[in-house]
Amino acid sequence: MTKKAARVKxxxxxxxxLQEAQARxxxxxxxxxxxxxxxxxxxxxxxxxxxxxxxxxxxxxxxRNVIRVCQSLxxxxxxxxxxxxxxxxxxxxxxxxTTEDSRFTFELVNCIGLCDGAPAMLINHDVHTxxxxxxxxxxxxxxx
Amino acid sequence: xxxxxxxxxxCGAIDPADIKTHRAREGFKAxxxxxxxxxxxxxxxxKTSGLRGRGGAGFPCGIKWEGARNSPGDEKYVIGNADExxxxxxxxxxxxxxxxxxxxEGLAIAGYxxxxxxxxxxxxxxxxxxxxxxxxxxxxxxxxxxxxxxRIEVRQGAGAYVCGEESAxxxxxxxKRGEARYRPPFPTVAGLFQKPTTINNVETLMNVAxxxxxxxxxxxGMGTERSRGTKVFxxxxxxxxxGVYEMVLGSPLRExxEGLAGAKDIKMIQIGGATGRIIPxxxxxxxxxxxxxxxxGAITVYNRSRGVLEIVGRTMEFLxxxxxxxxxxxxxxxxxxxxxxDRFRRGEGAARDIGYMQVLADTMALSSLCGLGQxxxxxxxxxxxxxxxxYDRGISGK
Numbered sequence: 001m002t003k004k005a006a007r008v009k010x011x012x013x014x015x016x017x018l019q020e021a022q023a024r025x026x027x028x029x030x031x032x033x034x035x036x037x038x039x040x041x042x043x044x045x046x047x048x049x050x051x052x053x054x055x056x057x058x059x060x061x062x063x064r065n066v067i068r069v070c071q072s073l074x075x076x077x078x079x080x081x082x083x084x085x086x087x088x089x090x091x092x093x094x095x096x097x098t099t100e101d102s103r104f105t106f107e108l109v110n111c112i113g114l115c116d117g118a119p120a121m122l123i124n125h126d127v128h129t130x131x132x133x134x135x136x137x138x139x140x141x142x143x144x
Numbered sequence: 145x146x147x148x149x150x151x152x153x154x155c156g157a158i159d160p161a162d163i164k165t166h167r168a169r170e171g172f173k174a175x176x177x178x179x180x181x182x183x184x185x186x187x188x189x190x191k192t193s194g195l196r197g198r199g200g201a202g203f204p205c206g207i208k209w210e211g212a213r214n215s216p217g218d219e220k221y222v223i224g225n226a227d228e229x230x231x232x233x234x235x236x237x238x239x240x241x242x243x244x245x246x247x248x249e250g251l252a253i254a255g256y257x258x259x260x261x262x263x264x265x266x267x268x269x270x271x272x273x274x275x276x277x278x279x280x281x282x283x284x285x286x287x288x289x290x291x292x293x294x295r296i297e298v299r300q301g302a303g304a305y306v307c308g309e310e311s312a313x314x315x316x317x318x319x320k321r322g323e324a325r326y327r328p329p330f331p332t333v334a335g336l337f338q339k340p341t342t343i344n345n346v347e348t349l350m351n352v353a354x355x356x357x358x359x360x361x362x363x364x365g366m367g368t369e370r371s372r373g374t375k376v377f378x379x380x381x382x383x384x385x386x387g388v389y390e391m392v393l394g395s396p397l398r399e400x401x402e403g404l405a406g407a408k409d410i411k412m413i414q415i416g417g418a419t420g421r422i423i424p425x426x427x428x429x430x431x432x433x434x435x436x437x438x439x440x441g442a443i444t445v446y447n448r449s450r451g452v453l454e455i456v457g458r459t460m461e462f463l464x465x466x467x468x469x470x471x472x473x474x475x476x477x478x479x480x481x482x483x484x485x486d487r488f489r490r491g492e493g494a495a496r497d498i499g500y501m502q503v504l505a506d507t508m509a510l511s512s513l514c515g516l517g518q519x520x521x522x523x524x525x526x527x528x529x530x531x532x533x534x535y536d537r538g539i540s541g542k
Contacts, residue, residue: 013319015302053321053468054302056269072231073414073458074380074444110305110462111417112270113234115380115444116387125272 014040014050018057027058055109063098063105065143068122071108074115079132083119084108086133090140103144147404148366150374151350152390155242160277163284166245172290174353178253183213186257190352192360194372199225199308199345200416200440201515205352208342211332212258215340222254223336223343224265226278227313229305230417231462232442235376236346238388240267240274243350244281248296250349252285253356255294258342263296266313269303305466309514310343312468323470324514345440347376367393371433375441381414382447383407391432398428400443407445412452412531417442418459419519422526452527452534457485463520474517477508481524488538495539502528 017036022028028051037044051057069075069084088094091104098105114120117129128139149155158165166172178186191206212220224247228236240247251263267275275298282296304322306312311325314336335341351373355363364372371393377400380386384406391400397415401407410425415432416439423430423437430436446455464478484501487493505521512518528535 015316015319016299017319019300019302049321050319054269054304056303072462073455074232074386076458077381077444077446077450109270109303110466111229111231111233113228113237113268115232115234115378118380118386122270127273 012040014042014047015054018047018051022057027061029059033059061098061102063102065103065124066105066107066122067140068107068109068112069095070110070112070114070118070120072111072115074111075119078118080119082133083121083131083136086136087140090136104140147390148374148392149390150354150363150366151239151347151376152242152388153354154246155238158243158245160242160244161280163245163281163288166243167288170353170357171245172249172285172288174356175249175252175256175290178256178356183257183259186253186356187213189355189360190257193351193355193363194360194367195348195351195355195363196371196434197345198347198351198375198440199228200230200419200438202434202438205344205348208332208344209254209257211330212260212335212340212342215333217340219262219337219339220258220260221336221339221341222251222258222260222263223313223317223341224251224263224346224349225308225310225313225343226271226346227266227268227301227308228346228440229268229270229308229466230419230440230442231459232380232414232417232444233378233440234380235378235388235441237271237274238378239346239350239376240271240278244274244278245285246350246353247278247346248281248285249290250344250352251296252291252294253352254342254344254349258340260342261294263294264317264336265296265298266301266307266317267298268301268307272300275300304468305462306468306514306516309516311514313343314341321468323468324516326513347441368431368433368435370435371438375432375438377432377441377443379405379443379445381407381443381445382410382450383445393438394431394433396428397430397432397437397443400432401428401445405443405445407447409447410445411448411450412446412455412527414444414446414455414459414523415439415442416522417444418462419515419522422455422523422530424530452531453485453489453538456524456527457482457489459523460485460520463516467516467520471511471513471517473508474512474514474520477504477512477517478520480504481521485524487540488535491538492540493535493538498528498535 195205196202307322312322316322415437
């Protein structure tokens with residue numbers, strides 16, 4: 001993996017290189033980060049520093065689908081907690097966890113700018129707004 | 145006062161994926177007109193308009209452009225800030241979804257005025273679903289010949305609230321951790337890659353084409369003396385009709401939250417998101433303007449069932465999480481406030497902590513490196529003033 005990552009052409013920009021690496025091969029393992037550091041000619045702690053700074057760069061393994069539910073006030077006011085509880089119940093795992101079958105990673109995030117459709121969440125890059133606990137099962141069903 | 149659509153002029157009226165529909169509504173006419181003027185004339189028109197930054201800080205746009213224009217150097221940059229992460233803000237998402245072309249046009253005019261051949265639009269990761277639409281708008285404008293000699297690149301964020309702050313944003317575009325920079329030097333002198341740079345909010349750039357077409361004096365004819373033109377508001381929370389509304393600056397808050405958004409039984413209103421002000425209902429007739437309350441125009445309404453300490457506490461939790469950690473007052477201050485507010489929420493607060501919170505709020509405002517820490521306590525200070533009873537009830541033994 002290290003050698004392969006080093007051979008892939010990466011942009012001269014740590015953040016972009018990490019974004020591309022994550023899109024290409026998933027979570028940013030120590031091996032991936034070391035490979036990027038070598039190919040960019042920067043210390044690996046610089047790469048780790050960037051990777052750990054941004055919430056959408058993941059140094060942990062993720063499920064095939066990532067659920068990101070907004071926990072900020074505009075969603076909280078619209079019964080966001082009930083939606084979070086419904087997802088926890090449907091998945092059998094709480095926020096910050098991945099289901100055993102790796103189908104879903106469940107995360108709570110800060111304001112995603114969908115407050116006019118609160119409560120809201122992103123699954124991968126898809127927008128889901130005006131959520132209720134009753135809608136959750138039907139939405140999750142579409143993600144395999 | 146009804147809505148007045150300057151920024152949102154094309155929203156709903158064009159197909160955001162088809163430049164022809166935008167051109168049918170005077171699209172790119174302002175860019176053509178600007179290129180027939182000198183850059184100094186364009187900047188002069190913006191200065192006359194009184195346009196101030198719509199991302200929250202309210203810095204005069206024309207002066208920012210002039211600063212970068214006059215800074216020595218052949219290589220300069222203009223950046224469109226589409227990293228709106230302020231809690232309760234979604235206007236820039238709405239703008240890009242409905243009229244990405246006017247953003248491209250505004251940035252191209254900025255590039256011409258400043259003397260930049262390269263522009264960036266920094267799009268927050270949370271809006272990845274807008275990437276194709278935005279890149280499509282840039283590609284169509286380029287194919288139509290509007291971007292000759294000017295290149296626009298979209299850069300994606302990766303989930304960091306602080307990157308909406310201009311110096312952190314530039315660090316992020318350079319590929320680094322999004323930590324705020326010490327200033328001076330200011331971006332107009334040494335910004336992106338240490339070159340003269342202007343960073344404007346999406347909404348600020350949306351105002352540029354109408355100002356160039358109709359003249360700065362026309363724009364300055366709207367609003368108050370210190371707040372010219374219109375402002376786009378994102379209204380959410382306890383309202384019947386959450387959404388995006390555009391009003392002339394100086395309009396009363398009441399018309400927006402009660403009239404347009406249909407709020408009832410209001411207890412308080414948070415204006416400007418997590419770093420914004422929190423005002424009680426009896427100030428509902430305040431004008432929406434830089435000289436009173438505005439920020440980036442996020443309006444979160446709370447009805448009488450809502451608890452002050454929960455709102456302030458959750459806001460502080462957000463800020464503590466999003467603090468970049470570079471400067472001590474912000475990193476440590478937000479953490480201590482989370483813990484202290486948590487004790488008040490549990491009814492275990494200490495009376496002396498109210499004084500400590502006030503002192504810490506002053507310290508953070510004076511000594512934090514960027515707007516996050518400087519304004520982190522705005523809502524705390526407001527609620528200590530207007531809703532002191534709620535804090536007193538959180539004191540242990542009361």
